[in-house]
Amino acid sequence: MNDPLVSNLWDSLRAAQKYPEQAEIGALLQQADQAIARCSEAEQLQVASNALLQVAEVCARRAEILIQDWEDAYRDPVVQPGFFAGIVRQTMAVDFSDLLEPSPPRKERTRRAKPAQPDEGSIVGTVDKTALLAMLDQLETEAAQAAQKQQVLAIAHDEDVKSWVRAIALWAAEHQISEVSLQQLQAAVKMPLVQLWLSLLLGNFAIEQRGEFYDTEQVWLLLES
Structure with a gap:
């Protein structure tokens, strides 16, 4: 167009x-x-x-x-490095010594006296750890033995020891054997171990230890044939 x-x-x-x-x-x-x-x-x-x-x-x-x-x-202006060097203060130091009060004099510390050493005749000394542990074990053993003794005496006082002794004697007479182990006897008469021991000791039964001390498997009851 x-x-x-x-x-x-x-x-x-x-x-x-x-x-x-x-x-x-x-x-x-x-x-x-x-x-x-x-x-x-x-x-x-x-x-x-x-x-x-x-x-x-x-x-x-x-x-x-x-x-x-x-x-x-x-936009922020772009200037060369050092452009503000003569305008901006980099550091400043101010003295406040005239505004502060002088510090009070320091007091000398009093020296503490050393603790006096123990005399040569004193009983204070170093205890051997092994000896201390051995002494504690002995005390615990004696306490356990005393408690066991009290338990045995309580059983003897409260129960009928004669009936226990009679039960053991009847069992031995019925079976006609010369010896039997403590474990076999306990299973036969069905008595607790403490009760059985007490019956044998108070019944004047003959007992023989064939193994290690306190080994109940090697404790034997000697019976007359």
Whole structure:
């Protein structure tokens, strides 16, 4: 289309895209309306869409330039190293000696006397750890033996020992054997071990230890055949 208004519109849009910061958007839109009115109905849509697209590109380019100018205007200035050397104070020393009171004189500490060493005749001394443990074990053993003795005496006092002795004698007479182990006898007469021991000792039975001391498996009761 060779209409002068349409040609002038394209020229104005090209100039606006080249210098978007100087473009007047309102004037461009008014010029586009005048050019579109001179076109035929078939050409109006084509001219209008092309003109609006170029106006939008001009607006976008203009916005980019304005934002860049704003950032450049408010960006922190770049200075050379040492630019503030003569302006900024690096260190400062202040003397407060005239404002402070003198400190009071320090008192000498009184030395404490060392504890006196024990005399040569004193009973205080180092106790051997092994000897101490052995003494404690002996005390515990004596205490256990005393408790066991009290238990045996309590049983002998509260129970009828004669009936226990008679039960053992009747069992021996019934089975007609010359000897029997303590464990076999306990299983036969069904007595607790402490009760059985007490019956054998107080009943004057013959007892023989064939193994290690306190080994109940090797304790035998000797009976007359």
